[in-house]
Amino acid sequence: MIQTLMATVELVDTNLNIAPGSWRDQLQTIRNATSSLDLLDTIPNEARKRWQLPLITVFQRVAFSDADNGAIQDIADWCLRQALTLLQVYPEDFDLMSLIGRNWLLRAQKALAGIARTETGSSSSEGSTFGQPNATTRTLAETELRLGLADYVQARVLLLPATDYLQRAVSAxxxxxxxxxxxxxxxxxxxxxxxxxxxxxxxxxxxxxAMSYLRAAAEHPNHSLPRHLEQ
Structure with missing residues (x-):
């Protein structure tokens, strides 16, 4: 059964590498697996972990293939639940912490995309405020007010556990x-x-x-920072 499951995981991963937009075609296959599988490990077993981590990783990749428009909720929740279960067995495993942190980070993408649209529209409608009296004060006040909007609140709620688990992953x-x-x-x-x-x-x-992590990442050979983080 495990061999069949891992063959399916490898096929899904290969298909996504070839055609990222094919993720919808993978949903039923993944749901067939998740509906009958829960990882209930209570003691460490490296042989099991070697297939469990790739399984969760690939399924999570599908769950958030279109993260800006929201997760495939049932699959995203399954991945988070399995990773949290395994973390109790392997509390120092940074790969698991990274998987969990990434799950929360990707959950925030829909709210962050909504914020980006709001801020782009706001900037376009307001035009330039350079040289206007109290423009900076007004802009800051408006920014603080926007922090109470639903997307901002949701983003903070989801990003707090994301930063927590990713910080723990880096430390480990x-x-x-x-x-x-x-x-x-x-x-x-x-x-x-x-x-x-x-x-x-x-x-x-x-x-x-964030800057501390970026400086450390930039020092890694053969690693390039994403363009939106280079500045």
């Missing part, structure tokens, strides 16, 4: 000397996003942590 990987540029960049993105939806009175610490 650092302790083993294997923190990757990809993990550091993902953690930086989570903290940067949280800073962007948090009051300017308290968001400095989030930006500071």
């Amino acid at each position: 990987a650092d302790a083993q000397g294997v923190a990757s540029g990809h993990l550091l960049t993902m953690a930086a993105e989570a903290f940067m996003s949280l800073g962007n939806v948090t009051s300017s009175r308290v968001n400095d610490r989030y930006y500071h942590q």
Whole structure:
């Protein structure tokens, strides 16, 4: 059964690499698996973990293939539940912490996309405020008011556990000397996003942590920062 399941996982992963837009074609296959499978491990077993982690990773990839428009909720929830179960068995496993943090980060993408649309529209309608009296004060006040809108609140709620688990993942990987540029960049993105939806009175610490991770990621050979984080 495990061999059949992993063959399915490899096929899904290959199909996504060839045609990322084919994720909808994979939903029924994944739901057939998740409807009859729950990981109920209570003791460590490295042989089991070697197939469990790729399974969750690929299914989670499908669940958030169109994250800006929302998750495939049942699959996303299944992945989060399985990863949290395994983390109790492997409490120092940074791959599991990273999977969980990424799940929360991707859950926030729909709200973040909505915020981006709101801010783009707001900037276009307001036009330039350069040189206008009290323009900076007014802009800051409007920004603080927007923080109470639903998308901003939801983004903060989802990004807090994302940053928590990703920070733990980085710390655990650092302790083993294997923190990757990809993990550091993902953690930086989570903290940067949280800073962007948090009051300017308290968001400095989030930006500071994000910059620390970005500097560390930039030092990794063969790792390039995403263009939107290079600045």
